[in-house]
Amino acid sequence: MERLADEALDRAGLELDPRGFIIGFPLEPGEEPIRIEPSRRQFEMSPLEGAMERAEELFAQHEDQALAPDEEEPREHYLAALLEGCRRQVVADALTEAARFEDRTVCVGISVVVGTYRVFPVLAVATETWESRAMLSSTAVGGLPVDDSFPQAVVNDVLRAASRELDRRKPSSMLGIDAGAILRSAADEFVNGVVQRTGQEFAQGARDALDAVSAQTYEGRASTGSVVLARREHPSVSVEVSFDHPTAIGVTRLFRKVLEMSGPGLHLLCDGREVYGLGYIDETYVPATEECFVAKVVGNGAWELWHGETPYLRVDHGQPALFQELMDPETFSDTVKRVFPKASPADAQVLWDMAQACARQSHGTMLVVHPDADDEAERLAPQAHAIEPTRLSPKAFTALTAIDGAALVSPEGLCHAVGVILDGAATGTGDGSRGARYNSAIRYLAGAGKGSMVIIVSEDGRIDLLPKLMRRVRRGTIDKAVNRLVNAAEDEEDYEKFARLDAVAGRLEFYFSQDQCDLVNEAREQVEQRRWTEERVRMQVVPIRPHPAMDDSYFIEPADA
Numbered sequence: 001m002e003r004l005a006d007e008a009l010d011r012a013g014l015e016l017d018p019r020g021f022i023i024g025f026p027l028e029p030g031e032e033p034i035r036i037e038p039s040r041r042q043f044e045m046s047p048l049e050g051a052m053e054r055a056e057e058l059f060a061q062h063e064d065q066a067l068a069p070d071e072e073e074p075r076e077h078y079l080a081a082l083l084e085g086c087r088r089q090v091v092a093d094a095l096t097e098a099a100r101f102e103d104r105t106v107c108v109g110i111s112v113v114v115g116t117y118r119v120f121p122v123l124a125v126a127t128e129t130w131e132s133r134a135m136l137s138s139t140a141v142g143g144l145p146v147d148d149s150f151p152q153a154v155v156n157d158v159l160r161a162a163s164r165e166l167d168r169r170k171p172s173s174m175l176g177i178d179a180g181a182i183l184r185s186a187a188d189e190f191v192n193g194v195v196q197r198t199g200q201e202f203a204q205g206a207r208d209a210l211d212a213v214s215a216q217t218y219e220g221r222a223s224t225g226s227v228v229l230a231r232r233e234h235p236s237v238s239v240e241v242s243f244d245h246p247t248a249i250g251v252t253r254l255f256r257k258v259l260e261m262s263g264p265g266l267h268l269l270c271d272g273r274e275v276y277g278l279g280y281i282d283e284t285y286v287p288a289t290e291e292c293f294v295a296k297v298v299g300n301g302a303w304e305l306w307h308g309e310t311p312y313l314r315v316d317h318g319q320p321a322l323f324q325e326l327m328d329p330e331t332f333s334d335t336v337k338r339v340f341p342k343a344s345p346a347d348a349q350v351l352w353d354m355a356q357a358c359a360r361q362s363h364g365t366m367l368v369v370h371p372d373a374d375d376e377a378e379r380l381a382p383q384a385h386a387i388e389p390t391r392l393s394p395k396a397f398t399a400l401t402a403i404d405g406a407a408l409v410s411p412e413g414l415c416h417a418v419g420v421i422l423d424g425a426a427t428g429t430g431d432g433s434r435g436a437r438y439n440s441a442i443r444y445l446a447g448a449g450k451g452s453m454v455i456i457v458s459e460d461g462r463i464d465l466l467p468k469l470m471r472r473v474r475r476g477t478i479d480k481a482v483n484r485l486v487n488a489a490e491d492e493e494d495y496e497k498f499a500r501l502d503a504v505a506g507r508l509e510f511y512f513s514q515d516q517c518d519l520v521n522e523a524r525e526q527v528e529q530r531r532w533t534e535e536r537v538r539m540q541v542v543p544i545r546p547h548p549a550m551d552d553s554y555f556i557e558p559a560d561a
Helices: 002-012 051-060 063-067 072-098 127-132 150-166 179-197 206-215 252-259 329-339 345-359 373-379 394-400 436-446 475-489 495-507 514-535
Strands: 019-026 035-037 104-108 112-114 117-126 225-229 237-248 267-270 274-281 293-299 302-307 310-316 319-321 365-369 385-390 406-409 415-420 453-457 463-466
Touching (some): 002 319, 051 072, 063 072, 072 117, 104 127, 112 150, 117 150, 150 179, 179 206, 179 302, 179 319, 206 252, 206 293, 206 310, 329 345, 329 453, 329 463, 345 365, 345 394, 345 406, 373 406, 436 463, 475 495, 495 514
Parallel strands (some): 225 267, 365 406
Antiparallel strands (some): 019 035, 019 117, 225 293, 237 274, 293 302, 302 310, 310 319, 365 453, 385 415, 406 415, 453 463
């Protein structure tokens, strides 16, 4: 469960360092002890006493019982779900009180009866990162819970998978569960919850429909457009055009055809099942109601889900993740500073503005920043359009980059040529999954373009900044990671703690010196040798060594902090 949660959340774009637990409450209180596995000595037991009785009391007094349907079977299912929600809430509160840690938030899954115990799967995630996620304020629709964010949907889906495994006659290790399937299921749950917030009771299918329409071309054009998700006749949705015959979002070709009608300031209007017109959300909308959302189809196979000015989800070719800025200004500025040490902050801002102009192009393009752009423009003259070096206005820059080829500029932001065809010999360092534009930039940087910076905008909207420099870190961060791993190797009981710290060290291996590589290699070998002695099993340790590209420029010195 812990491994699955870590992989799924990492692919979603969030590092929460999840820790997994299983907690069991005896069905007959007092006859058997409450059990937590693995113990890890992380919880006091006294706050957990009487938790199931407190859950029953909470359920008996719960005002949402009045919302239960009148029909017998639906009513039974509703009340059972409400009772389970009370159990999970009480267990989460009790574990929070019982926890010996203060930097984690406890998430509790659906309980399963196993033998003489009611068992709950639990994930404890890093509080600081968890609370920094973009969240919707509403957590229930019609008395039943809905996810407040995509990360919460991912955590809940991992917990559901754990509950299903616990419910098997012979529970497995969950190793066969795919993190990609968890992410797609979580995206379904989150989008369904959003559609339910808009008033649509039958919310299933919206995510599949948006996946399909974003991948569908129209007369050779990639999908772009926007869809307002809101109930019909919402007072804050202005209808400019009303369709006599609404289009079901599940009919992809028709959905794609009407999507072509949307544009700046005018969106398709959708009630979660059908597209019924064109319009927009007007200024009377109160965001706190969380009743109107916008799905933006942003390119070939990609779409995003927004509420107001906040993005909550991006799906790219069926792969859901948190929304990430196409270009991070801090990473961009840091790259400019490290590639062109003499560039001023003003120069970096000019280059950032030009990069943003590239990103707004509806087609693929490239921007090459060369330290000797004048001579490079002359060298490439036969395969470029040289211009008088100048800082181009946004309008002129957009016009000149409309043709094939790259724009060549100096670190000061002076444009020297457009329509540049990059040259370079094959190096074996490209990416076969990427197109010619990306790989030509790789070859160029390895040859005549060495010391340059390239911004690549692909036709599917993807943006790459080359060279991809590892982020700069503090020396103390690396020292701490190595020392904690070495100390954990001395603990002869907690293999799981060592595994967590080893995963952290693995992400930092690029920065290790020879001495640090030796310490990490020795610690890993020590643990595996002990595991072999105790259990006759071990993992093969592949020794690490310093990365050839690592140097002191990757460390943040005190003056840089």
